[in-house]
Amino acid sequence: MSFRLPNKLVTTIVGSYPYFPEALKAFQLRKRRVRGSEYEELVKTAIRKTVEDYLSAGVDIVSDGEQRREDMAVFFAEELKGFEISEPVRIFDNVYYRKPVIVDDIEWTHEIVVEDWRYASSISRGRPVKVTLTGPYTMYSWSFDKHYGNMRNAILDLARALAREVEALVNAGAKYVQVDEPALSTRVEKEDVKLAGEALEIMVGKLSNVKRIMHVCYGKIERLFPEVLDYPIDQLDLETKNSEYRLLKLLREYSFDKELALGVVDVHSSRIETIEEIVDGIRKGLEIIPPDRLYVKPDCGLKRLKRETALAKLRNMVKAAEKAREELA
Amino acid sequence: MEINAGICGNFPRPPELRKALDELSSGKIDEKELNRVFKLSMRKIVELQEENGLNPVTSGLLLWHDPLRPFAESFSGVQLGGLLRFFDNNFYYRRPIITGPIKREKPITVEEVGELSQIAKTQVKAVLPGPYTFLKLSENKFYQSEDQLIDDLIEALAAEIEDLNGLADIIQVDEPSLVDPELSLEERRKGVEVVKELIGKLRVPSDRLIVATYFNLDPDSYSILLDLKTGLHLDLCSSRDKAEEALREYGFKGSILSLGIVDSRSIFPETPAEMAGKTRKILEKTSAEKVMISTSSWLDYLPFNEAVEKLRILGRTLREVASS
Known part of the structure; x- marks a missing residue:
């Protein structure tokens, strides 16, 4: 089915979507190491429902909603060779989580999210499906390292392993590859910022005809500048609504010339932003970035x-992008 | 120089206590049953420390939901807010919201430390949050004057320490904000003044009092920490080479120095020989009367089994250092 992306203010999402009951059931099976046809059907149903929601909201570039992934780091750790999962570690109060543990050289052994991308693409009515991968810096930061004892070696091995997944995705036809690096906004040193860039070079540096995106959020994103300007990416995907668009000033100072995916709805608040409020946010983005390079998400x-x-947030976001496009016309 | 080993703060909850707390929330057990499991757990943690030759020991702070919580829950004038990230960890604390005059209405950790001192065969260490970190991690919705807030906070904490003084051999006041790289040096300097004010009110001798900092140590922060003129706990694992640079530059002259040399946020294998080597190198730069080989910070960031491993490393490092 043919679908044409608008030539300005393309709408998209970052990656995950609220888990459908089928996804929650699939997590339970996965915990019991049951991964047969019942498990696969549950995941597919959850992905289908996600894509249907995106289509009903009118989002241009969609995703699989990460319905197979209960946790963005643990999921990849379970699929890559070289990881184990720890005993419970406290996250707050009496709530615990299991953390990936690197116990051996990290290697890619099989396709991880290719099938989910393929399935989502088959039902997206021609809309591009963005694929999201947890980045090497974040994978390392959110894991225990019992094997390398050297952040650089571990991160570069992670990048090489994830590059194999990227290759498989691109061979399957993926055109939008996003590397999620939320850990880059925590307390990073300059050498970490450079290392994350090297890792990206390994993962996506040589790709052509593929939109290379990095997502980063919540924290000291300023610290990634100016190095992030030289990252081998086409698009920087930022959380901006929650931080009141303060990063836009920084982008102006650095004459940012990549594409910008602008966060216009707050995912930590259940309040539905009004269309006008979102249009306001888009206008702020437009002061810095021309409409053909500005994505709304x-x-x-x-x-x-x-x-x-x-x-509801996505519906208003799509309507706001339409309204902003009309204003530009 | 007297050398010992001990953990910096808490110990992860054993599985049976985690389960009991969940069962209490869902109404399957009552407070009495929880208390029974808690006491058994505390005994177990104390024994684990003692078996490994640690001295002093802590209670493990097993019921503390976060490093501020027992105080945030107990002080009048303070309510619990939402979850916030605890420094740069994937661990979250409930932000204390100050809504009225802060007052300590009753002893908070005294019963637990009393119990610890009864069951421990060794010396015991009491741990509590310091006023500056409490201030920086809270939200003030009441005081017009921050000075008044600080005075009240100091008074409340000093009263608790006064009650702990007769029960604990070492009292540790936790002040990670004093070395928080997110704060300006000016703010950190102000923090040191706040802690000095607290220390001025205490009757705890300087060889029994430790101000604990962790998650960072750099030469600038360290130089102002020395102004406290008291015992210090330093995290030697979180700042790459900067911590050793700080000690090399400024040394340590004081009564008690706790060296956070065993990494409490990593499970990469550490050998006692390597830890002992590091310790000896640092000892060349210090003339502390008492030295404690310790974990870099609390053990909350590790699974239970890995924290037990850290106790072994501490004990074996101590033996290695002592035998040389």
């Missing part, structure tokens, strides 16, 4: 919201 993944809230 939520701040971050939507998985923590209720489905109805996420959908």
Whole structure:
């Protein structure tokens, strides 16, 4: 089915979508290491429902909603060779999570999200499907290292392993590849920023005819500048609504010339932003970035919201982008 | 120079206590049953420390939901807010919201430390949050004057320390904000003044009092920490080479120095020989009367089994250092 992206203010999402009951059931099976046809069907149903929501909201570039992934780091750790999963570690109060542990050289052994991308693409009615991968710096930061004892070696091995997944995705036809690096906005040193750039070079540096995107959010994103300007990416995907668009000033100072995916709805708030409020946000972006390079999307993944809230936010976001396009016409 | 080993702060909850806390929330057990499991757990943690030759020991702070919580829950004038990231960890604390005059209405950790001192065969260490970190991690919705807030906070904490003084051999005041790289040096300097004010009110001798900093140590922060003129706990694992640079530059002259040399946020294998080598190198730069080989910070960031491993490393490092 043919679908043409608008030539300005393309709407998209960051990656995750609220989990459908089928996804939650699939997590339970996965925990019991059951991965047969029932498991696959549950994941597919969850992906289908996600894509249907995106289509009903009118989002231009969609995703699989990360319905197979309960946790963005643990999921890839379970699929790559070289990882184990730890005993519980506290996250707050009496709530615990299991953390990936690097116990051996990290290697890619099989396709991880290719099938989900393929399935989402088959039902997206021609709309491009963006694929999201947890980046090497974040994978390392959110894991225990029992094997390398050297951040650089571990991150570059992670990048080489994930590059194999990127290659498989591109061979399958993926045109939008996003590397998620939320850990880059925490307390990073300059050498970390450079290392993350080297890792990206390994993962996506040589790709052509593929939109290379990096997503980063919440924290000291300023610290990535100016190095991030030389990252081998075409698009920087930022959380901006929650931080009141303060990063735009920085982008202006650096004469930012990549594409910008602008966060215009807050994923940490259940309040549905009004269309006018979102248009205001888009106008702020347009002061810095021309409309053909400005993408409109939520701040971050939507998985923590209720489905109805996420959908309502997306609907208003799409209407706001339409309105902003009309203003430009 | 007297050398010992001990953990910096808490110990992860054993699985049975985690389960009991969940069961209490869902109404499957009552407070009495929880208390029974808690006491057994505390005994277990104390024994684990003692078996590994640690001295002093802590209670493990097993019921503390976060490093501020027992105080944020108990002080009048303070309510609990939302979850916020605890420094640069994937661990979250509930932000204290100050809504009225801060007052310590009753002892907070005294019963737990009393119990610890009864079951421990060694010396015991009491741990509590310092006023500056409490201030920086809270939201003030009440005080017009920050000075008044600080005075009240100091008074409340000093009263608790006064009650702990007779029960604990070492009292540790945790002040990670004093070395927080997110704060300006000016703010950190102000923090040191706040802690000095607290220390001025205490009757704890300087060889029994430690101000603990962690998650960072750099030469600038360290030089102002020395102004405290008290015992210090330093994290030697979180700042790459900067911590050793700080000690090399400024040394340490004081009564008690706790060296956070065993990494409490990593499980990369550490050998006692390597840890002992590091310790000896640092000891060349210090003339502390008492030195404690310690974990870099609390052990909350590790799974239970890995934290037990850290106790072994501490004990074996101590033996290695002592035998040389």
